[in-house]
Amino acid sequence: MVNLGFGGNALLDPFTARALRDTPADLISVKLGINVVNGDVMRLRAFGPAVHGFLDTIREGHPDTPLVVVSPLYCPIHERTPGPGDFDHEALAAGEVRFRATGDPAERAAGKLTLEVVRAELARIVARRQAEDANLRYLDGLELYGEADFAEFPLPDALHPSPAAHRRIGARFAELVLDFKGA
Numbered sequence: 001m002v003n004l005g006f007g008g009n010a011l012l013d014p015f016t017a018r019a020l021r022d023t024p025a026d027l028i029s030v031k032l033g034i035n036v037v038n039g040d041v042m043r044l045r046a047f048g049p050a051v052h053g054f055l056d057t058i059r060e061g062h063p064d065t066p067l068v069v070v071s072p073l074y075c076p077i078h079e080r081t082p083g084p085g086d087f088d089h090e091a092l093a094a095g096e097v098r099f100r101a102t103g104d105p106a107e108r109a110a111g112k113l114t115l116e117v118v119r120a121e122l123a124r125i126v127a128r129r130q131a132e133d134a135n136l137r138y139l140d141g142l143e144l145y146g147e148a149d150f151a152e153f154p155l156p157d158a159l160h161p162s163p164a165a166h167r168r169i170g171a172r173f174a175e176l177v178l179d180f181k182g183a
Helices: 014-022 034-039 044-061 089-093 105-110 115-130 147-152 163-176
Strands: 028-031 067-070 085-087 099-101 136-139
Touching (some): 034 115, 085 089
Parallel strands (some): 067 136
């Protein structure tokens, strides 16, 4: 297994797509969106072409490898509020690390991204590409960690899953993608 987790910097960079293209793989999964929203690095107009370019580059090296595009997990601070994200300075003053969204929900009309917008766009892109790519699949991140999961395992810092939530996410991914029933 090769993990290209980028600690807040998975931003659809072409070099990442090239690394995936050039790495042998039996299955490729890419989880896209939260860092783009949290970093406020692009608008809807640029997001779609960036995703297409990213997937095109991966497909250059892996034309038939199963490829799963996973949308963002549930994260209340960015569901309907765009980025950028920032530290919650009041929490920091109290000795806690927490994050908050600083964007204005009204800015969605100008193309700012939220997790809801990203999920819809990724689903649209994958559905369109599946007509010519039978080995491409979309997995809604809410199937891995949704609102009910958040109620049971809240995000401790309002952005990142807890260890228990990570175990659940991994087990669900194994079941939904790898067909490891009962994992």
